[in-house]
Amino acid sequence: MTHSIEIRTLDKGEWAVLRELRLQALTDAPAAFASTATRESGFAESDWHTRMESCSWFVAWEDQHQVGLVAGSAEFGDSPDDRHLLSLWVAPPWRRRGVAHSLVETVAAWAADDAATSLSLWVADNNVPAIALYERLGFQRTGLAQPFPTDSSRQEVRMIRHLGDPPD
Numbered sequence: 001m002t003h004s005i006e007i008r009t010l011d012k013g014e015w016a017v018l019r020e021l022r023l024q025a026l027t028d029a030p031a032a033f034a035s036t037a038t039r040e041s042g043f044a045e046s047d048w049h050t051r052m053e054s055c056s057w058f059v060a061w062e063d064q065h066q067v068g069l070v071a072g073s074a075e076f077g078d079s080p081d082d083r084h085l086l087s088l089w090v091a092p093p094w095r096r097r098g099v100a101h102s103l104v105e106t107v108a109a110w111a112a113d114d115a116a117t118s119l120s121l122w123v124a125d126n127n128v129p130a131i132a133l134y135e136r137l138g139f140q141r142t143g144l145a146q147p148f149p150t151d152s153s154r155q156e157v158r159m160i161r162h163l164g165d166p167p168d
């Protein structure tokens with residue numbers, strides 16, 4: 001794993017950074033996300049402010065480049081002890097260098113600091129790299145599955161990591 005990655009929390013005013021990274025992610029990996037670049041490129045500034053408020057956003061930096069994004073949130077309807085990881089993306093040139101590992105561990109630490117006992121997520125069941133990453137980092141399949149929001153011919157599966165059980 002590279003050691004020059006820095007993870008920073010986005011301040012509420014940095015909505016334009018979120019917009020830039022999110023549109024890059026949706027353009028690069030449309031099959032991975034439950035939204036589209038077409039939809040989000042039409043968002044007004046107020047929509048991005050709402051996005052900023054609804055989650056805690058974390059950006060990975062390496063050598064002055066913004067190389068990855070992830071969010072953590074408390075999802076309505078979930079257990080109050082659970083937090084949700086979403087919108088994970090790493091720019092292609094920086095993959096397989098531990099960036100996602102650092103981003104996921106940042107969200108796990110954020111959730112634990114918020115007194116959560118678990119961190120959960122949804123992932124497309126054919127997203128082999130992401131599932132390998134999550135399993136490597138201690139997430140397990142819950143058995144829950146549902147149609148993928150932007151393509152009902154595919155399924156997404158729910159995974160959970162119990163906090164306090166860090167991976168090896």
Ligand SMILES: CC(C)(COP(=O)(O)OP(=O)(O)OC[C@H]1O[C@@H](n2cnc3c(N)ncnc32)[C@H](O)[C@@H]1OP(=O)(O)O)[C@@H](O)C(=O)NCCC(=O)NCCS
Binds near residue numbers: 122132
């Ligand atoms: C999935 C994704 C976030 C992984 O990012 P990354 O920075 O390359 O991942 P890391 O370097 O931290 O990988 C850590 C471990 O995860 C696993 N892993 C990551 N990418 C993998 C791949 N393509 N194939 C198999 N295992 C993989 C490996 O165990 C890896 O450890 P190793 O490199 O020592 O073998 C990245 O490929 C991506 O952004 N994909 C498109 C968006 C996406 O699918 N997001 C997830 C939505 S749920």
